[in-house]
Amino acid sequence: MxxxxxxxxxxxxxxxxxxxxxxxxxxxxxxGAASVVAVGILGAVVVLATLSLGVVATYVDVRRAAAAADASALAAADAASGALVGTPCDLAATLAVRNGARLVSCTVDGAISSVVVAVSGRVPGVEPVASARAGPPGSDR
CATH class of the missing domain: 1.20.5 (Single alpha-helices involved in coiled-coils or other helix-helix interfaces)
Structure with a gap:
């Protein structure tokens, strides 16, 4: 037993x-399975953060282009109406450069000016373009 x-x-x-x-x-x-999952999640967060930074930078560049276009169109309209001394499109180009943009096109029809400006984007290969039109009150009809 x-x-x-x-x-x-x-x-x-x-x-x-x-x-x-x-x-x-x-x-x-x-x-180690949890470590692999954690590294995967961290990688996804880094990729998403990088992409969102590019989107935000492009949005800021578009707003800069719009502000430069507005200022340039107003300067050209003021010169066309005689409120400022100078050639309308030359003044528009000067204001575009002061706002970090370049003047793409400028047309003046009487007292109404239309401009198109572009800024160099922070994201490679992206060049935001904006247009604006200015003139005396009631000229938009």
């Missing part, structure tokens, strides 16, 4: 060791 108990105890220890070994094998197979 003592022999039977000893044998049973030995079998129980062997079973415990086998179970512990199998459990450790399962843990080592799963080990």
């Amino acid at each position: 003592a022999r039977g108990r000893a044998r049973a105890a030995m079998c129980a220890r062997a079973t415990d060791r086998a179970t512990a070994h199998a459990s450790a094998a399962r843990r080592s197979a799963d080990g």
Whole structure:
């Protein structure tokens, strides 16, 4: 009987060791999976942040172009009406440069001026363009 108990105890220890070994094998197979997921999430966050910075920079450049176009059109309209001394399109080009843009086109029809300006974008290959029209009150009809 003592022999039977000893044998049973030995079998129980062997079973415990086998179970512990199998459990450790399962843990080592799963080990590092959370790290891989974390690196993947971090990479996605970096990509999204980079893309959103490009979108925001382009939006700011578009607003800069619009402001430069408005100022240039007003200067050209003031020169066309005689409120400022100078050639309308020359004044529009000067104001465009002062606002960080370049004048693409300028047309004056009586007291109404229309300008198109472009700014160099912060995102490579993107050059925002804006147009504006100015003249005396009631000239938009």
